[in-house]
Structures are given as structure tokens and as C-alpha cells.
Amino acid sequence: MSALVIALLSFAVGAIGALVFANHGRWPTFFGVGGVLIGCLCGIIPAVGVVLGEPSQSLRMAWNIPYGSFSLGLDPLSGFFLIPVFLLCALAAIYGADYLEAYRGRKALAPPWFFFNLLVASMVIVLLARNGVLFLMAWEMMALSSFFLVTFEDEKESTRQAGWIYLIASHIGTAFLLVLFILLGRASGSLDFDRFAASSGAGLLFVLALVGFGTKAGFIPLHVWLPEAHPAAPSHVSAVMSGVMIKTGIYGLVRVMMLLGAPQAWWGWVLCGIGLTSGVIGVLLALAQHDLKRLLAYHSVENIGIIALGLGVGTLGLRAGLPAVAVIGFAGALLHVLNHALFKGLLFLAAGNVLHSAHTREIDHLGGLLRRMPRTGGIFLIGAAAITGLPPLNGFISEFLIYLASFKGALSLDAAGSVPMLATIAGLALIGGLAAACFTKAFGIVFLGQPRSEHAQQAHEVGLAMVLPGFVLAAACILIGLLGANVVSSMTPLISEVTGMSAAIVSTSLSTAANSVSFVSITGGALVGIASLLALGRAIALSNRSVSTNVTWDCGYAEPSRRMQYTASSFAQPLTDTFYLLLQTRRVLSAPRGFFPKDASLATETPDPYQEHIFQPLFRAIGRDLLLLRPLQQGKVQLYVLYIAVALLVLLLWQLA
């Protein structure tokens, strides 16, 4: 525990140091990056230790706040979520040091480093907090510090807009959490987690947690802030927010479900339903986007959906008394949390490189970047393959576990019980297919073919500090893919804590899964081996024959204009048309007219349907109604004094009555 406290102190020193030395050239960056790095190095050791089975630890200090106590605890669940936080934040800090240099002179660099350290520290406290007040304060600190990071480029109207949406969404979520913790603590009169008792209204509490934490995690339709905030933030912040910050929502949900005791069957149904809608609609919306970072943000919604599917299957297995289904389902969901942090962090950093060097996020303006940025392209490809869930990378391992749990559940449950299992199987299959479409589009249009604009033409590879973090993450993706069996079997303490089953039962179920996963890795290894042999064979065969290069044949259209290449929009069009009902893509077409048509254009746009049809009208109506209160604000001091006096009087009367 002391290492974690040192880590928190290090973040504090980094944050304050960055502010104090704000006007001293590179010092803010030095303090900001140094604080995060030292803190993460100190913190990751105990986090890994507790996940691997070292005893849990706790720390409690008195705190002068009603119902508050400064109590921290480190158990396998906290530890498991802390690992990606420390890993990704450290890498993002290294990356950010270079990334933010581009803004030197135009923007003050001290505030982003102050808030970055604050964000990391608040995430760590959220994961460690064992008291409701402390948890909510850290939760709020996390929201505020990330808000200031999102609005880093506040001279842009769209960034300010994104910041507001994020701030409002996250506070609405917090409101639900406030009610949740008050209800949880009401019975025992304390907000300490260990004194919460499972009360009668568990169903209501579950719904509150689902909405409150779901807003942070990005369950559809509560996801609307994600596609706004992630593209607006600097890329290393997007990586941290999308990779680990939204996972605190999943952590909170799992933690509260553990506090609530034995789950009810409908929780599992609801989680599976949310997972399916978030997964399918998330990936469809991603497919329809033209903005690279917005596309990645929608993919976070999709992956949160996959995690929810795993949690749902696990919950149903727990409820039905099927240890294998519960254990493998939860293991799949939690492993996907880690995996998503790795490949989504990687993808956002790579997208940051593209933005940094081509100065645009517009997919249709890019192209041919693999030749110009080979290293960035390579890591983006690994991230894309991993997020699509292709063997032999890490994304496949966690999806495989969720499939396996659902198949096992479908085999052992009766007709009604197997419906969510089969829906999960079909849903995951569809999500996988659509994700493949989406990432062939993202990688293919951005990195392959020929540049579609001057910007892309002049793109160049970025510095080492901006690709190295990506290399580390890519290596982690490959390692988890090849050593999946070891990873899965080492999750015993974690799953045992989450499901409340004995370690022996958990380890039996996990070892059957790990056995399958080891064969998956063997197949993956064989695949790599065979592919290398084939490549070698081809190289030998071609060594003494004529190998020439020429223009793309293109059925005889030699060297057409680069703008004649297929675009991302046209690539995705068959699917966006098929799913028009869910997407409502708009098209603005000015068709060519006359015998010598001059200009014709086609523009497509897919705004978020939930934002458009639910939240905008809702908030507009609220805003209109709130105008009625305006006469109260006259700007006269006397009037406000009167309000205060009246309020006091009313309170007094109420107290007397």
C-alpha cells in the first residue's frame, strides 16, 4: 500500500511542480511527465502483485468530512483495473511530451500537465476508494480534470461544445451515483464500502448503478459524450480517456454488483441487451464516420458493449449455478477490459501521429501513409487486427472466452435461458464482421493506396518518442495473444473475488478455458510459421524470375487521378444503406445536370441519432422551460438579500413545524 501512496504523492508533486514552474521553459513538461512516470512505476508493482495472488491490503485514515473516511483498499479487482491505468498513463505521458511540443509558444503547457497528473491520481483513487464520499470526490475530480484536458484547444468552437456535452453528461451520471450511495449507506448509517449491507431494493440500486456508471462507460444511449470528447482532446488524453477512464465505469458497475450480493436473472438479461445494442449500434456508427478519432471513439462504445455481453453471460451463469459459464464469462469481460485498454490506447496514439503529421483527421483526405509513416502504419495495423478480434492477437482471446461461455451456457440451459446466450453468439459474430469492415476501411483508406490530398502527400514519420509507446502496446497485444493461457489461468484470484466462488472451483473452470486458449495460441504460432514458410518459398521461387513493378492495372485505366480512388464513405456505403434504419445517414446530392455538367457533389453525414432525436430536443425543452425562471435574476443586490432572508425564514418555519 505504501508504494501506492508514494505513487499518489508523485502525481501530486508532478501536478504542483508543473504549475509552480509554469513559466520556466521545459520544466512543466519535465515535472508533468516525471510525476506520472515515477508514480506509475511505483504503483504497478503492488497492482500486479495483488492480481497474482498476494494478500489484499487496506489503509484507513481519519478524515474531517461527514460520513467520509480516507479508506483505501487494494484487492484483485482494483489491482486488475490499476494495471492498464499505470501502463497506459505512463506511455501516454511519454507520448504527450512530444505531442504537446507542437503547441509550444501558442498555448501554456503547464495546465495540461497539471490536469494530466490530477486525472491519473483521481483514477487511481477511484479504483482504490473504499468510502462513498471519497469515491465520489475522486470521481468528480476525474471528470473535471479530464474536462480541462478535453478543452485544451478551447479556441475552437467545436472543442468548447464537446467539453460542455462531456461536463453535462458526466454530471448527470454522477447524480445517479449520489442517489445510489445514499441509498446504499442508509441502512448502515455509514458510507464505507465494507459496511454496506445488501438491502431489499437491490434491483433499484442496480439500475442506478447501470445508469450512473453506464454514462461514464458509454452504454448506448448514454454514450453521446464519447464521440464528442474523444476527438476534441489531445491524442494522448484520448488514449487515456478511451483506454482506461471509461473503464472506471465498468469497475464501478462490477464493484456495486459485488456489494449487492447474489444477482438476479434479469440483470444478466439487461446487461446482454445493453451489450448487444451498444456493440452493434456502436460499430455501425463507427463505420459511418469520416473522422478517424470519432470512429475510434464509437469503437469504444462497441467494445464496452462486448464487455457488457461478457458480464451479462457471467451474471446469468452465476444465477443459474453454472460455474464454468460464470467464470469464463467474467474472465472474458475483464480480460477484454485490459485488452481494450492496450489496443485502443495504441490506436489513439497512432491516430495522433497521423493528425500530427498530416494535420487532418478526415479519413477521406488521407491515403498512402504506410509508405510515408511505416512505423505508425505498422502499429496501427496491429491495433486494427487486435480490435477486430483476429487471431493470434489479444482481442481474439477475450472474445473467444465470451463465445466459449455463451456456447457452454446455451448447451446447459433450457430454451428460455439460452436465448441471451445465443443472442450473444450471433451478436458477437455480427459485431466481429462489422468491426472487420470498419477497420479495413480505417486502415485501408488512411494508410494504403495513394494520398488523397496535399496534406497526406507531405506527411512524414514522427519522432521516436511518439512511436515507442505504440511499440510497447503492440508488443503487449501480441504477447497476450501468444501467452493467453498463462494470462487466463493467472486470473483465478480476481475471478474468485468477483464471482464469490472458491478458488478451487474457479481454477478448474479457468484451466479448461486456458487449455483451449493454449491451442488457440498454438494455432496462431503455426499460422505465423506457415506464413513465413510461404513467404520464404515465394521469395526463393521469384529470386531468378522477372519481377517488375508497374502502375495498378485497374482494368486499363492507367494512372487515373488520385481523387478517383474509392473513399471511406463509398467503402462503407453498402453497410450504411443496409442499416439505414439505425443510422439515418444524411445525403446531400447535387446531381450533374445538362450535357456539360460543371459541378456535382455528394456529401454524406451521420450525426449521432440519439443526440439528434433524444438529447437535443430534451435539453432544448429544458432550456426553454428554465427561461421562465429568468425574472428571478434581476441583478439587484437588494433582491438577492431578500431571497436569502426569505429562504432562511422558510427553513426556520420548516424546522419549527
Place this chain on the structure above:
Amino acid sequence: MVFAPLVQGVINRTKAIAAGRVGQPLLQTYHDLWKLLRKGAVYSETTTWIFRAGPVVGLASMICAVALLPFGGYPAFVPFVGDLIVVAYLLALARFFTVLAALDTGSSFEAMGASREVTFSALAEPALFLGLAALAQQTESLSLTPMLASISTGTWMRAAPALGLTIAGLGVVFLAENARIPVDDPTTHLELTMIHEVMVLDHSGPDFAMIQYAAALKMWLLGTVIVAIAVPWHSGNPLLDGSSAIAGMLGVAVVTGIIESSLARLQLLRITQLLIAATVLSGLALALVQR
């Protein structure tokens, strides 16, 4: 694996006979492969290493997938619980790289094919998985080898409608994944019917041979599953079962040839409906096997 290219030969011969032609020799695919393997290669200036990786990864995944599949009386090399999921995802891996290789050329033709390929395969995926889930529930097994081995005449007596629906669902997936009429036309790449053939337009020489052989293996792979359901007799003698499975495979080839000869290619929009229908068929099969 050796027989895989023969299936295409049989399909082509069936089509030729149906059209009143003599047709190409049954072993034409082997000739083509051999010819391509001895040629040099031409690469486009636009392309990168992705273009060269495409055929290699595609063929390697197909080889791995075939190794996970039992055939006739012979079990898979490494049967394990959940191998059916791995096989489906190996197909996805091959597709991922083929599509990227197509996009690498910067050609609109190939990108159009790639776009259609990902569309239809995304929609075929649920049909495939629900079909496999129906088989898994029917045979209470999650590994392909015991799963396909335990489908017997008894299973057919018990649950003929469910198995029939599964075959129908997987049959559509078979036609779609292997670029056959009514989804795609394997004989042309120049009309707007193009999906698979157009994606590989720029590959040449040994690369193209690898692609052709991988396509043959893919057909063999999905055919094997269908044959294992449709030919439920087991003698226990691997040699006998193996030859009955090969006979079944040739039967599948003849049926495919007949389908191709008697149908026109569907309008692109109708293909989505066909694939959704396949998903529904698999779903119905699942509903029938519920207890």
C-alpha cells in the same frame, strides 16, 4: 487438401454440361496453379508490403483452418473445445488481409469489391455462427471433431427438420463465402457483379496461385461441414469414411454447379436479404433443437 482444387473442376464441368458444352478438363485448376507457380510477378507501384502479405496470410490461415477440421473418419490434427470459433475467425483473418491487399492497390475497382466483400461477410457471419451453434446444441459438443462425428442416421431420425435447416443456412454461407452465383460470379471480374474476383485483380504469378489455392481450400472447408451433416453414415473404417466424404464433397460440387447454372446472379441489394434469410434459417434450426 490435395483434392481441394478438384472440387472447382467438378463444378465447372457440371456447369459446362448444363450449358451443353464439353467444358474444361476436370483437373484444369491444377494446371492453372502449376502454370501460375512457374511465372514471375508484377507488382503495382502503389503497393506496399501489405499487398505481398495478403496472399501469404490468406493461404496460411486456410491451411490452419483445414488442419482444425476433421474429414470423414479422420479427426482434426488438434481438436479442442471451441475450435469452431477459431476456424470462423481464421476465415475472417484471411478476409481481412485480402481486403487490405485489394485496398493497397488504390484501385477503385478492387476497393469496390473489397467493400462488397466486407458487407456480405459481415452479414454471413451470424448465419455461420448460429448454424454452428445449432450443431453444437444438437450434438452437445463444442469441438468440431466429436461434433461432426456424432451426427448419425439416428440424429437425422430425431431431428431431420433442424439438420435440414442448418444445411440450408450453411449452404447459403457456402455460396456467399466462396463467391458463387447467386451472390457473386466467379467467372467474371469486369462487370458490376464483381466481388471476390475483382479484389485479386492485381495479383500475379505465385501470389495468384496462393490465392486460388486458398479459395479452393475455403470451399473444401465449408463443404466439409455440410458433407458431414448430409452424409451421416459411419462405418468406423477411416478409409471408407474418407472416400464417402470425398464422394459427398463431389456431390456438393455437382449441386453447386447446378445451382449456378439454373440461377442468375442476384441484385446486390437482394443479397443482403438472402444472407439475412440464411441467418433466419439457422435461427429456426436452433429453435427446433431447444429442449
